[in-house]
Each structure stands twice: as C-alpha cells, then as structure tokens.
Amino acid sequence: MVDAALQAPSAAVARRRGGFRRFMQRRSTIAFLMALPLILLIALLVIYPAFYSLHLATLNKSMERFVGLGNFAFLFKRETFWMVVQQSCIFAITAVIFKALIGFIVAHFVHNIPSKGQRKWRGMLLVPWVIPPAMSCLAWLWLFDPSYSAFNWLLALVGVDPVSWTGEPNWARASVILVNVWIGAPFFMIMYLAALKSVPEQLYEAAAIDGANWWQRMWYVTLPMMRNIMAITALFSLIVTFANFDIVRILTAGGPIDRTHVFATWAFWVGIQGNDIPLGASVSLFMVPILTVAAVFILRDINRRAGEMS
Amino acid sequence: MTAASLTTPATSARARKYGSMSRDRRWALRWSYVFLTLFAIFFLMPPVYMLITSLKTSAEISAATNPWWVQNPTLSNYTELLTSRMYLTFFLNSALVSVIVVTITMLISIPAAFALSRMRFWGSATLATGVFLTYLIPETLLFIPLFKMFALVNEHLGIQLINRWWVLLLLYPTLTVPFCTWIMIGYFASIPKELDEAALMDGANYRQILTRVFIPVALPGLIAATIFAFTVSWAQFLYPLAFTTSADQLVLPVGIITTLTKGDVFNWGQIMTGALLGAAPPLIIYAFLMDYYIAGLTAGATKG
Numbered sequence: 001m002v003d004a005a006l007q008a009p010s011a012a013v014a015r016r017r018g019g020f021r022r023f024m025q026r027r028s029t030i031a032f033l034m035a036l037p038l039i040l041l042i043a044l045l046v047i048y049p050a051f052y053s054l055h056l057a058t059l060n061k062s063m064e065r066f067v068g069l070g071n072f073a074f075l076f077k078r079e080t081f082w083m084v085v086q087q088s089c090i091f092a093i094t095a096v097i098f099k100a101l102i103g104f105i106v107a108h109f110v111h112n113i114p115s116k117g118q119r120k121w122r123g124m125l126l127v128p129w130v131i132p133p134a135m136s137c138l139a140w141l142w143l144f145d146p147s148y149s150a151f152n153w154l155l156a157l158v159g160v161d162p163v164s165w166t167g168e169p170n171w172a173r174a175s176v177i178l179v180n181v182w183i184g185a186p187f188f189m190i191m192y193l194a195a196l197k198s199v200p201e202q203l204y205e206a207a208a209i210d211g212a213n214w215w216q217r218m219w220y221v222t223l224p225m226m227r228n229i230m231a232i233t234a235l236f237s238l239i240v241t242f243a244n245f246d247i248v249r250i251l252t253a254g255g256p257i258d259r260t261h262v263f264a265t266w267a268f269w270v271g272i273q274g275n276d277i278p279l280g281a282s283v284s285l286f287m288v289p290i291l292t293v294a295a296v297f298i299l300r301d302i303n304r305r306a307g308e309m310s
Numbered sequence: 311m312t313a314a315s316l317t318t319p320a321t322s323a324r325a326r327k328y329g330s331m332s333r334d335r336r337w338a339l340r341w342s343y344v345f346l347t348l349f350a351i352f353f354l355m356p357p358v359y360m361l362i363t364s365l366k367t368s369a370e371i372s373a374a375t376n377p378w379w380v381q382n383p384t385l386s387n388y389t390e391l392l393t394s395r396m397y398l399t400f401f402l403n404s405a406l407v408s409v410i411v412v413t414i415t416m417l418i419s420i421p422a423a424f425a426l427s428r429m430r431f432w433g434s435a436t437l438a439t440g441v442f443l444t445y446l447i448p449e450t451l452l453f454i455p456l457f458k459m460f461a462l463v464n465e466h467l468g469i470q471l472i473n474r475w476w477v478l479l480l481l482y483p484t485l486t487v488p489f490c491t492w493i494m495i496g497y498f499a500s501i502p503k504e505l506d507e508a509a510l511m512d513g514a515n516y517r518q519i520l521t522r523v524f525i526p527v528a529l530p531g532l533i534a535a536t537i538f539a540f541t542v543s544w545a546q547f548l549y550p551l552a553f554t555t556s557a558d559q560l561v562l563p564v565g566i567i568t569t570l571t572k573g574d575v576f577n578w579g580q581i582m583t584g585a586l587l588g589a590a591p592p593l594i595i596y597a598f599l600m601d602y603y604i605a606g607l608t609a610g611a612t613k614g
Contacts, residue, residue: 030516031429035437038422038491045484046444049455056455063458106349112342121346123600128353130596130603132545134563135585139356142363142578150359150377186353187607194608243448246547250567264450264548271454272552281454288451295446299439 056281063278071282080258080266085286087173088262092242092290095180099241100234102181103188110189111196122193129186137250140179141166144251166252169259176260179247184240188233195229196222232301235294243287263287357589364388364583371578387583397584399558400565403475404588407561408543411482415539419487420532423494424520428506438495445488449481453552456481460553475559481549486539493538493609497531498524534606537599541592562588 060067075081110121128136143150144165152162165175199222207217223230245264248254254261254269261269263286271280363371365383375381391397425431426438460471471477501524509519525532550564557569566584570577596603 027429028431031425031431031434034421034425034429035431035434037418038441038487039437041418041483041487042440042444045456045480046447046452046488049452049459050447052459053451053455056458102349106346109342109346109349112338113346114339119600121350122604123597124350125346125353126596126600126604127357127593129607130541130592131357131589132541132547132563132592134545134547134567135589136356138566138581138585139360142582143356143359145578148371148377148578153377182353182356190604190607239446239448243450245450249547249551264448267450267454268548268552272457277454277458281458284451284454287448291446291448291451295443298446299443302442 053281053285056278057285059278061276061278067278071279074279075282080261081283083258084261084263084266084283087260088242090173091177091180091244091248091262092238095177095184095241096234096237098177098181099184099188099237100230102185103192103233104230106185106189107192107196110193122190125189126186128183129190133183133246134250136183137179137247140175140182141251144175167256169256172252172256172260176248176251179251180241180244183247184237188237191229191233192226195226199225228301232298235298239291239294242290357586360582360586360589363578364586366579368577368579387579388587391580391583391587396557396565396569400560400562401587403560403565404544404562405591407475407478407482408540410479411486411543412536412539414479414483415486415490416532416536418483419491419494419535420525421520423491423498424516424524426491427495427498429516441488441491441495444484445492449485449546449548452484453548457552472553473555473559475554475561477553478543478546478550478561481553482543482546485546486542489542490535490539493535493606494528494531496609497528501527530602530605531609533599533602534609537595537603538606540595544592 056063057071058066058068060070106125110118110125113121142148146164146167149162149165151165155162164171166172203221203225204217207221212220242262243264244262245268248260248262248265249268252260254265258266263283267280267284270283271277274280359378362378362380364387365380365385367382367384367386370381422441426434426441457472460477464470464472471480505523505527506519509523514522545563546561547563550561551567554560554564557565560568562584566581566588570581570584
C-alpha cells in the first residue's frame with residue numbers, strides 16, 4: 001500500500017519523461033529545432049527591425065514624442081525629398097535597362113563563339129561583379145578625379161574638353177549610373193548565358209527548316225524561351241539597384257548639392273550622420289512599395305515554376 | 311552517266327551554299343570577337359587602372375604624364391601598406407569577420423535547409439517562402455532600426471555593441487543566411503528520396519543522414535553557398551560604415567575609405583594598392599572556383 005503510493009508518482013514522472021523524450025524524437029519537433037536558429041535570426045534581426053522602423057518613423061527627432069505622420073508631412077514639403085525620389089527612380093530604371101541590354105548583347109556574343117573559348121571570356125567578363133563594389137568604386141573615383149582623370153586625358157588626345165565627371169549634376173548622375181551598369185551588367189550576362197544554353201538546339205533547327213531568319217529566330221524562339229529568366233533577373237536587379245548604397249556614397253556622397261542622392265544614401269545622411277534617426281527611418285521606408293511590387297512578381301514566378309515542377 | 315551529270319550541279323550548289331554559310335559564320339565569329347574584346351576592355355579597365363596606379367610613386371601620379379603607363383614601376387606602395395599596422399588590422403578584421411560569418415551561416419542554414427526540404431513541420435512551407443522574401447529585403451532598409459536597437463541594448467543591458475567589430479557577426483548573417491538556406495533547400499530537394507530512405511532502413515538517424523548522405527551529395531551547392539557567404543561578408547560596406555568608427559575596429563572597405571582618403575591630399579597610389587589587395591581574396595577564390603561561383607550566382611533565380 002505504502003509502496004504503491006510511493007511508486008505511483010515516480011511512474012508518472014517516468015511516463016512524463018518518456019512522453020517528453022518521445023516528443024523530442026518526433027520528426028516535426030526535430031525539424032523545428034533544426035530550423036530554430038534560422039527562425040530566431042529572421043525574427044529578431046530582420047522582421048523586428050522592419051516593424052521597429054515603422055514605429056521609429058512616427059517619433060520626433062529626440063525620439064520622445066509621438067508625432068504620427070509628422071515626419072512624412074515634413075518630407076513631402078521638402079524639395080530635396082522629391083529630388084531624391086526622382087533621382088532614385090531614374091538611377092534604378094536607367095541602370096537596370098542598360099544592364100539588361102548590355103548583358104543580353106554580351107551573352108549573345110559569348111554564346112556565338114566556340115564553346116571551348118567561352119569559359120575564358122566568361123571568366124574575364126564577370127570580374128566587375130567579383131570585385132567588392134567599395135573597391136571598384138574607388139578605382140572609378142580615381143578615374144573620375146577632377147584634376148587627374150584618366151578619361152579626360154584620353155579625351156584630350158582627341159581634342160575634347162575635360163568633363164567634370166562628378167562635379168556637374170547631370171554628369172555626376174550619368175557617372176553613377178555608368179558605374180552601376182559596369183558592376184551589374186556581368187550578372188545579367190551570366191544569367192542570360194545560362195538561359196541561352198537552356199534553349200534546346202532542335203527548336204532552332206525546326207525554325208531554320210521553316211525558313212526563319214535571324215530576327216524571327218530571335219523573336220519567336222530565343223526571347224520566349226528566355227522570358228522567365230530575363231524577367232526575374234531584371235526584378236532582382238531592380239531591388240538591388242533601387243536599394244543601392246555603396247556606389248553613390250563613395251563616388252559623390254550625394255553631391256553636388258544632393259543632386260545624386262538616392263534613398264539609401266540620403267537615409268544614411270539624415271539618419272546616421274545627421275543624427276535624426278526617425279527621419280532617416282521614414283526616408284528608407286519609401287523604398288518599401290517598389291520592393292514589395294518586385295517581390296510579389298518574383299514570388300509569383302517562383303510559385304508558378306514550383307507548381308509546374310511538381 | 312545521266313545520273314552523275316544530274317547530281318554534280320546539285321552537290322556543287324549545296325557545297326557553295328554551305329561555303330557561304332560558313333563564311334557568314336566566320337564573319338559572325340570575327341565580329342563576336344571584336345565586340346567581346348571591346349566589352350572586355352570596358353569591364354577590365356578599372357581593375358587594370360588600379361594595378362597601373364598602384365605601381366607608381368606619388369611624384370609620377372601628380373606629374374602630367376600618360377596616366378595609362380608606368381614610367382618607373384615601384385612596389386613601394388605595397389611594402390608600405392603591408393607593413394602598416396593599421397592596414398594589417400583592417401585586413402585581419404575583415405578576414406576574421408568573414409570566416410566567422412561563413413561558419414555561423416553554415417551552422418544555421420544547413421540544418422534549416424535540411425529540415426525545410428525533407429522534414430515537414432507546422433508552417434515549414436510558409437517559412438521556406440519567408441526565407442526567400444527575407445533575402446529580398448535590402449540592408450539599406452534595416453540599418454537604421456538596427457542601429458537604434460543596438461543603441462537601446464547598450465542603454466538597458468550595458469552591452470556595448472556599436473563600434474565593436476564583432477557586431478558585424480550579428481549583422482552579416484541577416485544577409486548571408488537567407489540566400490544560403492534558399493539555395494541549400496534547392497540542392498537538398500534535388501537529392502532523390504530513395505537515398506535517405508535507404509539510409510533510414512540501415513538505421514541511420516537524422517544527424518547521420520545529414521552528415522553522411524546530404525552534405526556529401528550536395529557538396530557543390532555547399533561550396534557555392536560558402537563562396538557566396540564569404541564574398542558578401544568581405545564586400546559589405548554599409549553595415550561597417552554605420553556601426554563601426556574607431557580605426558582598430560574597421561574592416562577593409564571602410565578602413566581604406568575612411569583612413570586613406572582623409573584630408574584634401576589623397577594618396578592615390580596607396581588607395582589603389584589597398585583597394586587591389588582588398589579585392590584580391592574574392593578574385594583569387596573566383597579564379598580557382600569559378601564554376602562553383604557561377605553556380606551559386608545562377609542558383610538564386612533558376613532554382614526553386
């Protein structure tokens with residue numbers, strides 16, 4: 001009797017411990033624990049700060065008072081803000097278009113040459129993408145130097161007046177885009193080359209038998225087959241270019257007189273250097289709409305392909 | 311006789327046609343090489359110009375000579391930088407941060423990718439999509455709230471995070487882990503189910519399946535992900551610029567820009583040398599592991 005009374009709780013403990021062990025051994029629990037560090041990382045250092053920046057954007061400069069949409073109202077009244085919006089859009093759209101065009105053209109040339117030489121060319125042409133952008137931007141800064149520009153030296157040879165690459169607003173905007181195209185075009189080239197290689201040779205043979213010329217082969221075979229990868233590469237690049245920081249920061253630091261600032265560099269200027277964290281957070285939040293649109297399209301494409309595969 | 315006379319014009323016509331086609335091909339090929347050369351000059355010009363400048367003395371840089379040619383090549387910039395305590399500190403910080411971040415990334419993303427690709431649990435499909443979406447969130451959106459968050463941590467918990475190089479160990483994984491997990495999910499999902507079923511039959515547990523089957527089979531993907539994590543950590547510029555300021559805490563990109571470009575007189579020979587040496591580790595990895603590098607590059611959009 002006493003024994004039984006003594007044994008009962010220990011059995012319960014044993015059962016509970018067994019239950020816990022069984023719970024721990026369950027497949028889904030192990031899986032959850034394996035993914036836990038990833039969940040924590042994303043929750044604490046990505047999702048939380050993303051929402052926190054929404055909260056920050058509603059505070060005043062000293063972060064003591066709630067001002068609602070006051071920061072946004074303040075931004076809308078500033079001319080610099082509208083300039084930054086315009087410049088960011090011009091920067092991102094122009095750069096992505098040129099990157100896609102150059103990537104497309106170069107990919108075709110690489111695809112044209114005998115395959116044993118392709119590796120070498122591909123290797124050379126991807127170098128701008130491999131060099132850390134901060135480092136290559138320094139090289140460009142030196143190439144654009146006001147007094148020692150190596151480009152101006154070449155221009156002087158053909159009798160052209162020196163260009164103020166980073167000093168004059170429109171030239172500065174063009175220079176920043178040029179550097180972005182230089183860095184990003186190789187990525188497009190690699191993606192498009194992969195897409196070109198995935199087009200079955202039989203399609204071209206069939207088109208040739210039907211008497212299709214070069215343009216028709218391009219328009220009816222190559223482009224439809226590449227459409228998916230082209231779209232997704234452009235969207236990826238749009239996100240990265242729109243949120244770009246390094247290039248503008250190093251080449252012009254936003255100057256001359258804010259004429260090259262994009263959202264990221266202006267947010268840094270206002271938020272970290274100007275010590276107005278709420279206003280900086282509000283500025284960077286303006287990147288969200290266009291990023292969301294691009295992300296929705298990318299996700300739709302990925303889900304569709306996942307559906308096709310299964 | 312008649313048959314022979316009938317076939318000869320036909321064959322010669324065909325031969326001529328083939329000849330003209332191959333002539334077209336030859337011309338297309340020649341033009342391809344011409345344009346590829348032009349593009350290669352455009353793409354390789356800045357790094358080559360870095361090398362040219364790095365071999366010059368300050369006197370030669372400021373002289374009005376041909377900037378594209380070195381009159382008196384010298385290695386003095388290299389010896390100066392490689393014996394400069396500050397530059398070596400930057401290099402060491404960068405190397406340390408990158409290697410530790412790669413390790414953290416792999417420790418987090420491999421088990422997570424295994425769990426998400428093979429062992430379903432509540433919400434695992436949503437999580438996989440979420441991982442991909444996280445990869446699309448740029449760091450320029452997060453640096454301000456993170457900066458404020460870390461300042462608050464210091465205020466309330468007394469842990470100094472800002473202006474310490476190891477704060478980057480917390481920040482960089484937000485850039486590397488989502489992408490690495492995403493491409494590892496792709497690689498793991500392509501492993502046939504029969505393989506892990508066979509291992510389960512032989513009495514292997516999940517840890518053994520992961521280390522004995524999945525990691526060896528998906529090794530190319532693992533190498534691609536490692537290269538990606540390393541190059542991203544090595545090249546990251548915004549986070550160290552915002553979160554570290556003291557010279558002994560800086561990593562390479564920020565170190566070169568803030569210390570070598572101080573004041574009005576830029577020592578361009580040294581800046582270019584520093585930038586070239588800073589670009590060397592990713593370039594060396596790329597030179598030796600180009601196929602893995604490209605596999606990682608294209609995996610993001612083509613897998614999934």
